[in-house]
Structure formats: structure tokens, C-alpha cells
Amino acid sequence: MRRRFRLLLAAPLAAVLLAAGCGIPDSTDVQRVGPGPSTGASTSDDVAPIRNGREASSDPRTFVNYYLEAAAGDLNGAMDRVKEFLSPTAGAQFRAPAEIRVIHPVDTLVNPGSDVVTLRAQTVGVLGRDGTITPPADFAETEYKLTVASVAGQDGLFVTKAPPFLLLTDDALNQFYERRKIYFWNLEHTGLVPDVRYLPRDLPSEQVPNEVIKWLIDGPSARLDGAVEALPEGTLLDGNVPAPSNDTLQINLSGQAVQPPDDAAALERLGRQLMWSLRLNLPRTLELKIGTQETAKFGGTGYLTSNAAYALAATPERFLIYNGQIRRMSDSPKATEPVPVLRPEANRSVRAAALAGAGTRRFAALVVNAAGKQELRLGATAAEEQVNLAKVRLPAGVTGQPVWAITSDDPHVPAVGLITVGGRLYSFSTDSPAVTEVGGAGAVRSISTVAVAPDGRRLALVAGGRLWVAVLSTSGDGVQMLQPVPVLTAGLRQISAVDWSSETWLTVAGARSDRNRVAIYEMTVDGSEIRSRLDDIGTDNVSYLTAYPVSPVSGSDSSDTVAYVAKGAAFDVLSGPVRIGVAELAVPVPNSPPGAEPTAPFFLR
Numbered sequence: 001m002r003r004r005f006r007l008l009l010a011a012p013l014a015a016v017l018l019a020a021g022c023g024i025p026d027s028t029d030v031q032r033v034g035p036g037p038s039t040g041a042s043t044s045d046d047v048a049p050i051r052n053g054r055e056a057s058s059d060p061r062t063f064v065n066y067y068l069e070a071a072a073g074d075l076n077g078a079m080d081r082v083k084e085f086l087s088p089t090a091g092a093q094f095r096a097p098a099e100i101r102v103i104h105p106v107d108t109l110v111n112p113g114s115d116v117v118t119l120r121a122q123t124v125g126v127l128g129r130d131g132t133i134t135p136p137a138d139f140a141e142t143e144y145k146l147t148v149a150s151v152a153g154q155d156g157l158f159v160t161k162a163p164p165f166l167l168l169t170d171d172a173l174n175q176f177y178e179r180r181k182i183y184f185w186n187l188e189h190t191g192l193v194p195d196v197r198y199l200p201r202d203l204p205s206e207q208v209p210n211e212v213i214k215w216l217i218d219g220p221s222a223r224l225d226g227a228v229e230a231l232p233e234g235t236l237l238d239g240n241v242p243a244p245s246n247d248t249l250q251i252n253l254s255g256q257a258v259q260p261p262d263d264a265a266a267l268e269r270l271g272r273q274l275m276w277s278l279r280l281n282l283p284r285t286l287e288l289k290i291g292t293q294e295t296a297k298f299g300g301t302g303y304l305t306s307n308a309a310y311a312l313a314a315t316p317e318r319f320l321i322y323n324g325q326i327r328r329m330s331d332s333p334k335a336t337e338p339v340p341v342l343r344p345e346a347n348r349s350v351r352a353a354a355l356a357g358a359g360t361r362r363f364a365a366l367v368v369n370a371a372g373k374q375e376l377r378l379g380a381t382a383a384e385e386q387v388n389l390a391k392v393r394l395p396a397g398v399t400g401q402p403v404w405a406i407t408s409d410d411p412h413v414p415a416v417g418l419i420t421v422g423g424r425l426y427s428f429s430t431d432s433p434a435v436t437e438v439g440g441a442g443a444v445r446s447i448s449t450v451a452v453a454p455d456g457r458r459l460a461l462v463a464g465g466r467l468w469v470a471v472l473s474t475s476g477d478g479v480q481m482l483q484p485v486p487v488l489t490a491g492l493r494q495i496s497a498v499d500w501s502s503e504t505w506l507t508v509a510g511a512r513s514d515r516n517r518v519a520i521y522e523m524t525v526d527g528s529e530i531r532s533r534l535d536d537i538g539t540d541n542v543s544y545l546t547a548y549p550v551s552p553v554s555g556s557d558s559s560d561t562v563a564y565v566a567k568g569a570a571f572d573v574l575s576g577p578v579r580i581g582v583a584e585l586a587v588p589v590p591n592s593p594p595g596a597e598p599t600a601p602f603f604l605r
Contacts, residue, residue: 057157061110064146069168069175070085072100075100075129086158088151090159090162097166104170105120116148123136123488125527127198144163145163173198174528177200178199179524181276181552182195184220184228186456186457187229192276192306193227206243208281209278210237213274213277223485225482227457235256238253250287251287269306270290272303274298304553307552312550313333313548316332317332318561319604320570326347326350330583331584332586338386342386348368351374352399352402354605355604357407358407362381367419375393375394377391392428392433392435393434400448401449401600402419404452420449425441426438439477439481440481440482441481448496453500459481462497462498492511496541501550502550503549503552503557504557505523507520507545509542518536520545520573547563570599570600572601584598
């Protein structure tokens with residue numbers, strides 16, 4: 001069940017939003033329309049990708065590739081488009097589920113003298129009417145056989161026998177669909193969380209807002225269940241959304257869309273949610289009418305602050321561990337300033353560390369060697385201050401990298417982080433003297449790495465050499481990991497490290513499937529697209545990887561700053577691996593201790 005949180009208003013809008021601590025600044029844009037830039041009505045320039053018909057090729061291999069594109073587009077017409085490739089007899093007998101099965105081809109075998117084409121592929125997932133991809137139970141290769149032949153009296157080739165599925169390759173998915181993000185508020189109303197959907201590129205631009213709002217009304221995907229809030233029950237779109245006029249987009253929703261009806265903060269949140277979800281199609285002004293209420297106008301760029309990823313720095317502060325100390329790196333901002341939070345005397349025997357910021361506050365989590373045991377040290381304070389670190393006991397076992405998940409500018413709100421110990425996932429908090437095993441994490445065994453998305457609610461994990469994604473919940477029953485699902489990592493047979501490149505892309509390191517070499521790839525969070533960052537970095541396993549995510553308004557999904565550790569040595573990921581040496585320390589070391597090398601680079605997040 002999704003828990004819905006409501007704010008009770010007892011003061012003017014600005015004062016209430018500030019007092020509620022709901023993540024929305026008091027300088028709201030509602031009813032005060034700013035000049036904001038016009039982004040136009042479509043990101044695809046209304047240019048639909050070229051479709052290849054049945055007669056476009058007489059080569060069986062190419063013909064099959066075109067057949068595996070046919071299902072792309074409006075799902076209502078997918079069956080008819082596929083049947084255009086089938087012979088009359090095969091078309092009459094063809095039965096398939098309504099959803100589209102997205103596959104990653106591994107090999108296509110065309111034998112001379114035979115009409116049978118054998119396709120081996122892994123299933124990425126099932127593309128549903130809501131634009132989401134649901135992953136399969138496993139990613140074992142499936143063999144599909146198609147019979148490709150001519151038909152008497154007809155031009156071109158036909159599929160005379162087809163597998164009983166609407167098949168679509170991942171390449172075709174990325175060619176014929178636009179990967180979109182819609183947004184839902186987290187349960188605490190402190191920030192928006194993205195939800196990936198796939199929109200046909202041939203959908204007319206004037207229909208895009210209707211489709212996006214329909215997705216929002218239908219609710220979040222199963223991947224986010226339990227971590228975000230759906231729109232109030234009974235919310236409906238009142239008529240279609242007309243094309244923008246006078247640089248204004250008008251949306252009419254039923255009265256149930258804001259509950260209680262006089263909740264000004266809820267109206268503000270809904271406006272910001274719509275603006276983020278429709279950001280690529282927004283003109284200067286959004287006019288939102290809820291039932292019989294007066295029309296609310298939203299404009300400017302103030303809504304952007306509702307997404308934590310928007311605040312990501314263009315150039316992050318960089319750190320590493322050298323000789324048991326956290327040190328700043330020379331090629332980052334504030335290179336000559338002290339390390340945040342911790343006092344100089346606490347900066348020793350450090351094995352791993354995480355630093356984070358939220359507004360004017362800073363947070364530190366250190367794993368240190370203390371009397372032969374590993375211990376967690378935590379601290380939180382104002383940005384320019386330093387404090388004594390609290391000691392937190394750790395269970396026995398191999399300890400991974402700590403990471404902050406949920407932080408707040410409010411000093412009265414405890415910050416929450418995660419750490420792996422002995423293959424299990426634990427949470428820690430600035431108000432607790434001990435770590436606690438994360439509920440629900442037992443379903444995923446042998447966890448070695450955890451990375452947190454910029455929104456603080458979505459996780460990427462490496463467990464047993466596989467990649468997983470999940471969501472984090474802190475309501476009700478303590479810290480819980482919900483909806484863990486595996487993700488296909490095509491081209492990599494084993495994953496050793498992961499981090500977030502952007503809101504919806506990951507950077508992963510692992511062993512290649514085709515050879516005994518290690519590579520670093522970037523991939524979507526659902527495994528539908530994967531591309532090489534460094535396709536060969538040798539044979540040494542990557543034990544640690546870090547990436548600083550790019551902002552969703554940057555125009556890129558690829559992190560500008562990625563680093564990793566292999567065999568104890570640290571490397572930056574540029575056009576190739578570049579060793580991080582003592583020269584990269586912000587403060588020079590005149591007499592470097594023998595054997596001391598920089599390691600475990602990380603960022604202030």
C-alpha cells in the first residue's frame with residue numbers, strides 16, 4: 001500500500017511551505033509567472049524514424065532485422081505491423097500476447113540452402129502499454145526460429161512461420177522510442193523521483209502531454225512501488241490537453257487531483273510534478289485548473305529545485321584516501337580548503353569514506369581501522385564547521401564503501417546512509433549508535449556494492465556478480481529495500497562495481513562476455529541500452545568505481561567524472577585509464593612514505 005502524506009495549511013502559502021520542510025523553497029512560482037525560457041513543444045522535431053517495410057530487403061538476415069523493428073510504435077497497431085511481414089497463412093494463425101518482448105540479440109544464424117533463421121537472444125523485458133519495461137525472471141538465452149521464404153505470386157520475402165511473440169530488438173527500441181522521465185514525489189514530499197517510460201517517436205507532439213499525464217494518473221511503475229506517492233485516487237484528465245497557445249500549456253484535471261481541495265502546498269507540488277514531467281515540452285507558462293477551482297499559473301525555473309539532481313555541481317569537489325587520510329585533489333573546487341566535517345586529528349587510519357552535502361549542511365561517514373577492528377565514524381554539521389565524529393559499531397565481515405542516501409538541511413532530521421558488511425546491507429544514521437540490517441535486503445545475497453541515485457530513493461547494487469536495482473523506504477518499518485530486480489548487462493558476464501552516471505544511467509565495471517578482459521560500460525537503469533566507456537582496461541578486476549552524476553538539465557546522461565580502483569591503484573576514466581598519483585594531491589607531499597599510493601577517489605555528493 002502506498003502511504004500518502006498531507007500537509008495541513010494554517011498560514012499563507014509561502015510560510016506553510018517553509019515551515020513544513022517539504023523540500024520546496026518559500027520563493028514559489030505559483031501565481032507569479034516568470035519570464036522562463038521557452039523550450040518548444042517537442043524534443044524530436046516531429047521527425048519520425050524511417051520504417052523498413054517487408055520488401056525493403058531481399059537478404060534474409062536484413063529482412064529479419066526489419067521484422068524485429070515492426071512492432072515498434074503505438075501498441076494498438078503493433079500486431080498489424082508485424083503481420084505485414086507474415087505470409088497470409090502465417091498471419092491468419094499468428095497469436096501473441098499484447099505486450100512487446102524487448103530482446104538483445106546474441107547471434108543470428110542464416111544457413112545457406114535453408115529457410116530457417118535461428119535467433120539467439122536475451123530478454124531485456126516486456127514493454128507494456130504504460131511505457132514501462134518489466135524485467136524477466138532471468139536473462140538466460142532464448143532460441144527463436146523463423147522461417148523466411150518467398151510466396152508464389154508475391155514479391156519479396158515473407159515470414160512463413162514466426163515465434164508467438166511481438167519481438168523488438170533493444171536497438172529498435174532506442175531507435176523508435178524516446179526514453180522519457182516522469183516524476184513522483186517521495187513519501188516525505190522532499191523531492192521528486194524519476195520513473196522511466198518509453199514514448200513512440202512517431203507520436204505527434206501535440207499528443208505527448210496527454211500521454212505523459214495519463215502515465216502520471218495511472219501511477220508509478222512497479223519499480224518505484226512503496227517509495228513514491230501516486231496522484232490522489234480519482235484523478236482524471238478533463239478533456240485533452242490542447243496545443244500550446246500564446247506560449248501557454250493548459251491542463252484541466254478533476255477536483256480529486258488535489259486533496260484536500262484547499263491544500264495550497266499540494267497544488268504547488270502537483271504543478272512542480274507536472275512541470276518536471278513535461279519539461280521537454282513546456283512553453284513559458286503552465287495553466288493548471290483543478291475541478292472548479294481558479295486556474296493556477298506556473299512559470300519560471302523555480303520548480304527545478306524540487307529535483308535533488310538539479311543541484312548537482314557542474315564540477316564536483318574531489319577527494320581520495322592517501323596514507324590513511326582523506327585528501328583533497330588538486331583538480332577540483334575548494335582544493336586548498338580543509339576536509340569537511342571532521343577535525344584534523346580524526347583524519348587518520350581511514351579505509352573508506354563518504355562525504356555529502358544538503359543545503360548548508362555537510363555529512364561524513366568514515367570506515368577506519370581502530371585497534372585491529374573496522375569501525376564506522378559519523379558526523380554532521382554546518383558547511384564551514386568541524387565536529388567530533390561519533391563511533392558506530394560494525395559487525396564482523398568484509399566492509400564495503402559507505403554511501404549517504406537521505407540527507408537534509410534541517411539539523412533536526414537524521415541523515416541516513418548505507419554500507420555493505422559481510423555481503424549484507426546495513427543502514428546507519430546520525431542519531432543511532434549502531435548499524436541496522438536493511439529490511440528486505442535478504443532477498444539479494446552477497447551484496448558487495450551499493451550506490452544511491454541523486455534522488456536518495458533508488459539503489460543500484462552488485463550482488464553475486466550481478467547488477468540489481470531497488471528502491472529505499474524509510475517509512476513505518478524502518479529502513480527497507482523494496483522491489484529488488486536484476487538488470488541485464490549485455491556484453492558483461494560479471495559485474496564488480498557500479499555507480500550512477502545520471503538520473504537514469506549507470507556506470508558499471510566488469511568482465512566482458514566475449515573475452516577475458518575487463519571493461520567499463522554505461523547503461524540505462526533498465527538495461528535497454530548499453531555503451532562502452534572503456535572497452536578494455538586489462539585483466540585486473542575493478543574493486544571500486546565512483547561516478548559523479550550529471551544534472552538532468554545538462555543535456556547529457558554520461559558522467560563527466562569517473563574513477564576506479566584496480567589492484568589497489570586508482571585511475572581516472574578519460575579517453576583511457578589515467579593513473580591517479582601523488583601529484584594529484586591538492587597539498588603536495590614532500591616525502592612520500594614508501595608504498596603509499598592514492599586510492600578510493602570519491603566526491604562530495
